[in-house]
Amino acid sequence: MTKLRLAVVGAGPAGIYASDILLKAERKFDVSIDLFEQLPAPYGLVRYGVAPDHPRIKGIINALRDVLDRGDIRIFGNVRYGEDVTLDDLKNHYNAVIFATGAIRDHSLDVPGVELEGSYGAASFVNWYDGHPDVPREWPLNHKSVAVVGNGNVALDVARVLAKHADDLLPTEIPDNVYEGLQASQVTDVHVFGRRGPAQVKFTPLELRELGELNDVDMVLYEEDFDYDEASKQAIASNKQVMVIDRIMTKWRERETGQASRRLHLHFYAKPLEVLDDGQGNVAAFRYERTRPDGEGGVEGTGEIREVEIGQLYRAIGYFGSPLDGIPFDKKLGIVPNHEGRVMDRKTNEQVHGVYATGWIKRGPIGLIGHTKSDAMETVSHIINDQGNWWTPDSPEEQAIVDLLDERGVEYTDLDGWHNLDAHEVALGEPHERARIKVVPRDEMVKISRGE
């Protein structure tokens, strides 16, 4: 009987699901899996991407933890692929690798002024409020009016957290620095801009409805955006999700406003043109072109240019994957080129032996966390069937990689370490009757994990 020594890079849902599925799959060989994660804690996007006031989605961590707690997957946290462990190291110790590194950067918005001070990618703000160790601790919210560009669920997350009062986020796991930053916020008006119409949004009804339930926040919609064309009417009539979205917005349009201290404006048919400068390199306004439906679900420009004064701009127009050392990368799509999870060399159009991908780095940053499971099944089935193409490592013994990391002085964290950090965060929350308070600095996370 052969044994598959597998490295998985990325301990988010994609990496953990793939590991779990492989361990449970019908196969004719033994499996031993090492999961490498660049952060000292596992769970990737669920810990550092899902908004803190979405406890139901955060709850996916419980299922992922059950998988890790079984103890049949070794985890090495705080280990960076390409620095602490290279592709050659993996070839030397494993039969194959699955990359499950997700898409954690922001897609670029190609308009002048996007580089100004006060113009941010949504991912940075999300990382800040989710207590990611590698982003600055402070986030200045010292402007009344801010813009969010995009009509997906990330745009709604960002807009909601910007509009919400800090005390309404206090019951969540937000770290102290995030609570303090939000409490000092001067934001009163959050303007969300979609380039198409209300019937072409990418966000989902549950997430939209939540905005209307925010304490002391008025939803502001503009009647000019609801003169639906035939394609929009058809979308509303034929798609249940669009129908519910339309219903929610119709209700809001009938609501009385003017009492709340904060407002969340939804603007549609607004194509970004430029972020304007205040003369000192800071964001001063957002310039956009009014669009109109083209009859086929798309839009065309009207030539009418508008401006809204804002002090900050957040682009939430999609995430983007990052290249991995020694692995092919599609710069246009931000993914590792692959066929059903088998990584492909695009020049030769041949499979790169031993290298696989799953999750957002495989299919791009779309779909919900649950979709990652079927994705992982596909990748895993190919690994199982590709036995003839696996690598032949010189040092497959489980201790060899531990010795290598020790030799290099890598301060890796493991499953016991995660339990230490988890217990520590839960204990921090207890006196305040909060489920947990996250530890943010990387060195502190590592020390607590390693019991130092």
Ligand code: NAP
């Ligand atoms: P997304 O759903 O793909 O939405 C991206 C938005 O950006 C779209 O409205 C798109 O408009 C717009 N956009 C793209 N390029 C643009 C440009 N150049 N100018 C103006 N607008 C532009 O991406 P996402 O919001 O990053 O979400 C990623 C995935 O995570 C999605 O599957 C999402 O549902 C999921 N997610 C779920 C939750 C949740 O709570 N359930 C939370 C966060 C994320 P067009 O449609 O016109 O292209």
